[in-house]
Amino acid sequence: MTIKQDQIIKTALELFAKEGFHATSTGKIARMANVSEGLIFRHFVNKEGLLEAILNQGQQTIQAIFENIAKIEDPKKIIEAIIELPFMIHPDEHNYWRLLYTLKWQQKKYDRVGVDFLMTVATDAFEKLGYENPTAEAEVLEMILDGAATVILLKGNRYESEVIIKAIKEKYSKQ
Amino acid sequence: MTIKQDQIIKTALELFAKEGFHATSTGKIARMANVSEGLIFRHFVNKEGLLEAILNQGQQTIQAIFENIAKIEDPKKIIEAIIELPFMIHPDEHNYWRLLYTLKWQQKKYDRVGVDFLMTVATDAFEKLGYENPTAEAEVLEMILDGAATVILLKGNRYESEVIIKAIKEKYSKQ
DNA sequence: TACATTTGTAAGTGATTACTCACTTTTATG
DNA sequence: CATAAAAGTGAGTAATCACTTACAAATGTA
Missing domain, CATH: 1.10.10.60 (Homeodomain-like)
Incomplete structure (x- = not known):
């Protein structure tokens, strides 16, 4: 390089x-x-090749983060770690995530293998925690993460993240 | 026309x-x-004018839906109605919503006035329900809606919506 | 019917696009 | 040092882009 x-x-x-x-x-x-x-x-x-080179470079960082979460043993701590993820995105990585989120809507798919893996980890954790429908719970969690990342990437992370994180975590502390 | x-x-x-x-x-x-x-x-x-004509046409439908929700008196029912929103998007309207969601990431802003209005309605409802931090709650709700709409628009609404809706609603029934 | 306005077309326009190619400069290696 | 490979340049290229224009067809109105 x-x-x-x-x-x-x-x-x-x-x-x-x-x-x-x-x-x-x-x-x-x-x-x-x-x-x-x-x-x-x-x-x-070509131009497409440039895009792919960019995506490949970023993929490695993500992979590492996700795998570290999977290593956590306490299922409650796994869910908490996943919830915190979007709020921990480093400003240097904003452009990369922003690119991923715009490409999502494109016809041509540049699949982010990482997210699916993370969701099986979440489903597993919800199951261990005795949730009634772990798959649905994981799907809802994915929606929250997706929405949170969107807000952070578009509006910035300047507002009080802690209050938001607390409000989300509370939704997973009643069971 | x-x-x-x-x-x-x-x-x-x-x-x-x-x-x-x-x-x-x-x-x-x-x-x-x-x-x-x-x-x-x-x-x-010009091309931009065509885009604006498309957006103006769709805006009217949204406005009507949002105003109907604001009319509901029971705050609990307001939150429930808002939660259901993304799951009620008619397939005919998919293209319009998809366009809105792609434009969100564009430099140039085509602001959807409706969503901000809906969030003040939600904040108000959370306040009446005695939530500790209504603003944060509204923000989290917006994240969930945003994520839900994204999943529905990208993957389709074929899976069992009822289970997902139930899982989300449960998170707002403990208080 | 007369005629003015609106709707529609086809063949342009210059600018910009992604990409190529012949060539030069830099770097690596024995 | 010699020389081959890799890195880098800049002036091309055909195709496509958003947009214009001169003109024809359809429609409204008196």
């Missing part, structure tokens, strides 16, 4: 996340990354 | 929702709507 290759990925991620994949031209990426346009195609074959 | 004008709006909505605004060309819209490309610009000035 050369310096220029890194510059391309970094500025492309920012532009794809903020302005959208189709609204971002390879010319603009090159200009902002201080790189000739041809270099993008030398390294990533 | 002529027949061809209606055809343009209908096919543009479908393409914008499924493939994205920037990924959809006016030429493709015209071809699929069996209309000359020039007619789009005759009626809607």
Whole structure:
């Protein structure tokens, strides 16, 4: 990975996340990354290839986080850790998550294998906690996470996260 | 509103929702709507104008639904009605909602005034129900709605909605 | 019927798009 | 140091983009 290759990925991620994949031209990426346009195609074959390189790079970080949660033994602590996830997104990772959330709505699927895995972990935890319908509970939890991440990515995480986290956790402490 | 004008709006909505605004060309819209490309610009000035016409048309339906909920007097029934909302989206309206959800992530804002209004209604209801932090509760509810709508629009509403709705409602029945 | 307005078309327009290619510069390796 | 491979450039390319324009057909109105 050369310096220029890194510059391309970094500025492309920012532009794809903020302005959208189709609204971002390879010319603009090159200009902002201080790189000739041809270099993008030398390294990533085409625009789609650049996108995939960005996604692959981010996937590794996510994988690690999710696997750490799966290692937790206490099911109650697992649910709590999952609830906290969206609120722990580092500002440096915002562009990556924003990109993922925009791509979700695209025809072509760039599947995030991680989320499905996390939901089986959640289902398992809910089962151990004696929930009546663990699958439905996991689905609801996924909805909450999805909504929370959306709010955080769009509005920023400036409001009091603790109050929100507390309100959510309370919904899983009555049983 | 002529027949061809209606055809343009209908096919543009479908393409914008499924493939994205920037990924959809006016030429493709015209071809699929069996209309000359020039007619789009005759009626809607430019591509952006076509998008706004689509959004304005849909806004009216939403407004009516939200105002009906605000009329409910029992605060508990208000929360329940709001929870049910995403699950009541008619398949005919999927494209419109899908378009709204993709536009959320765009730089340029096309604000949906309705949601903010609905959240003040929810905050008010939570207050009457004696919740400790009504604002936070409304925010969490918005997250759940947002996540629920996302799942429904992306995966379809084929799974057992009743079980999910029940699981969510239970989280608001303990107080 | 006369004629003005609206609706619709087809063939353009320049600008921009993703991508190529011939070429130069830098780096790695023996 | 020699030389091959990799990295990088910049000026192309055809295709597509949103949009215009000159004109024809349909419709409304008196």
